[in-house]
Amino acid sequence: MRRRRTDSADARLIRRTMLRVGLQSAAAVLVTVLLLGVAVIMVVSHSARNDQNRSLATAIAEADDVNDPPAGTWLVIRRAGRTQASPGLPPGLPDEAAMRQAEHDGAPRTAEVSIGDRRYRIRTEQRGDAVIQAVYDLRAAEREARGLGAVLLVCGAIGMLLAILTGAWVARRAVTPLIAALTLQRRFVADAGHELRTPLTLLSTRAQLLRRHLRGHPAEAEVDSLVVDAGQLADILDDLLLAADPRQEAQPRPFDLAALLRDAVSAAEPAADQRGVRLEMIAAPVQLQGFEAGLRRAVNALLDNGIRHADSLVRVVLGSDGRHVRIDVTDDGPGIDTDVLPILFTRFASTPTTANPSERRRYGLGLSLVSEIAARHGGTVSARNHDGGGATLSMTLPTGAQR
Known part of the structure; x- marks a missing residue:
């Protein structure tokens, strides 16, 4: 035979409080992880760009020829109208516009260029009678960024789960004594109300009997007020008993x-x-x-x-x-x-x-x-x-x- 589970209002209150505190803790953790994640990604991205710029500048400074560039990098050297490029230079490169501008004004420039589904960081400088362009493939950096994002996502999910469980556990420990005190208070009010109900009923009955015996007597009005007061006191007692009953709500x-x-x-x-x-x-x-x-x-x-x-x-x-x-x-x-x-x-x-x-x-x-x-x-x-x-x-x- 299947037993039907019945929960008291106090038990439901504990569960609601646990859920609420757990969700609030999870929300706080989520916001914290998001803020930290954004900060970490910004710092890592800024550091990666600086490293890439330094690598490109070093590659250009050490560019004696185009056949031995650093890993993930290609070199293009243009001298006296003749252009040399590292083997395997991706299609669409070099960046001719940047090289012409460097030949014109001699100013170094760095930019990110997208060709197809791939992105490159390109630095172009004029060194002596040559214009040198270094091309850095950003796929490795993008893989690292995606890996970092995945790690942050997993850590955030684990943190949220732990926050929910910890918040629920802390809420239960904090709320259970309060619920016990509330239950004791309700029990006291219910017991006191029950004990008062009998003498109040007797008082009301005797007041009504007295009113019958005093029909036409000058004190009848006072007895009528006594009956009304007894009825109002009964209403107050019912209100107290209703407030102490967790099964129903007025x-x-x-x-x-x-x-x-x-x-x-x-x-x-x-x-x-x-x-x-x-x-x-x-x-x-x-x-x-x-x-x-x-x-x-x-x-x-x-x-x-x-x-x-x-x-x-x-x-x-x-x-x-x-x-x-x-x-x-x-x-x-x-x-x-x-x-x-x-x-x-x-x-x-x-x-x-x-x-x-x-x-x-x-x-x-x-x-x-x-x-x-x-x-x-x-x-x-x-x-x-x-x-x-x-x-x-x-x-x-x-x-x-x-x-």
């Missing part, structure tokens, strides 16, 4: 961001009243493509931060330019400590906890989650102090945000 959906802000402000009013802080909101309907539960967590964190630091007022403003939306949460408190401001959205970047025993302990995670949720939507976060006191925390998101 898809962004359109929703009214202004309505989400109104619900969040309404839910935050009891906490604001307890501190004597007034909440204001300015927002027109804005449709956003994103993850509603995650953004609700981010907005709640911004409101919680503003309420804790405000003296009397927190203002929430939602603006849009068509392509981006921006949420500004402004408080009239003392502002953000200048030492904390650069790292405000990093984990555990909170200011020292208050000495008030009734004050809930802070862990410096809320605003870092805001930053991560904004990044998940392709957005950014920022913070700034105001000259007259107070601070504004902003979250900017593209209207068509993608994961």
